[in-house]
Amino acid sequence: MSKKNETWAEKVLGIIRQRDQPVSAYGVLEELRSESPKMAPTTVYRALKSLTEKGSVHRIESLNAYVACSDDGHHHPSIMSICGDCGSVDERDAPAVFSHLSSALGEAGFTADHHVIEVHGLCADCKETEDGI
Amino acid sequence: MSKKNETWAEKVLGIIRQRDQPVSAYGVLEELRSESPKMAPTTVYRALKSLTEKGSVHRIESLNAYVACSDDGHHHPSIMSICGDCGSVDERDAPAVFSHLSSALGEAGFTADHHVIEVHGLCADCKETEDGI
DNA sequence: CCTGATATGTTATGTTATAACGTAATGCAA
DNA sequence: TTGCATTACGTTATAACATAACATATCAGG
Secondary structure, three states: OOOOOOOHHHHHHHHHHHOOOOEOHHHHHHHHHOOOOOOOHHHHHHHHHHHHHHOOEEEEOOOOEEEEOOOOOOOOOOEEEEEOOOOOEEEEOOHHHHHHHHHHHHHOOOEEEEEEEEEEEEOHHHHHHHHHO | OOOOOOOHHHHHHHHHHHOOOOEOHHHHHHHHHOOOOOOOHHHHHHHHHHHHHHOOEEEEOOOOEEEEOOOOOOOOOOEEEEEOOOOOEEEEOOHHHHHHHHHHHHHOOOEEEEEEEEEEEEOHHHHHHHHHO
């Protein structure tokens, strides 16, 4: 039941939301190609650009991949925790982290405009499993 | 006066240290090729892998580039501030940031093992220049 | 009607990174 | 001193990620 008259950005957002793990641009492309075999990478990258600018999607720099925003278009920075075992990514709020970050940078005269905070490790479930072994 | 009997990793570290800006793997490769025209990317990536594992070099995920560690092999995480204007990257210590990060993640049961903290913005010098306009 | 903004199509290319295999030198332990 | 693991390096090929440059279409508002 895919909707007609959707923009590519809307379709891309749908694809990313359906997944519980980050998707690469080419992952999205492959999925779109099942319906539109001639799709070019450019199209996907354009859609991703508009979605990340709007805040509907976040890019995970350390994975070259994208996840849906957990709170579409929230306008505050967040932190991403990335499980190295199951691959899940969780977005969290952490105001205290950003306030300390701001003050550390502010003292040095640095003006922040975009934050990349990605923590790799093990999620609670995978940690349990490992410990259980 | 380049030394003989240096490993590639040592040479790569030298190249990265000479620069005051992040260098891409292919940037390093190009420089090495001026003396060793047949050098392959693999060689550079191998050197970068060993250097980042040792902590002599840090990878900037959001730039796909590398900088020398400001305190070779320190074994605590640091934050990187990246000037969008002049391209300079500064590494800083910020223990308070990491302690809040740990507690936020710890509450959720997440076990951290590697941190990517990269802040894009304007360094003090570039900010002044902009304001001066 | 014209014009600017946005979305899209198309082709080509640039950039970043790894796989998979082989060789050489070294150190160390049986 | 032979055998074996380890580390570094060479070589070829390919995979994965990303953008440039230029063309066409649609539509809202002046």
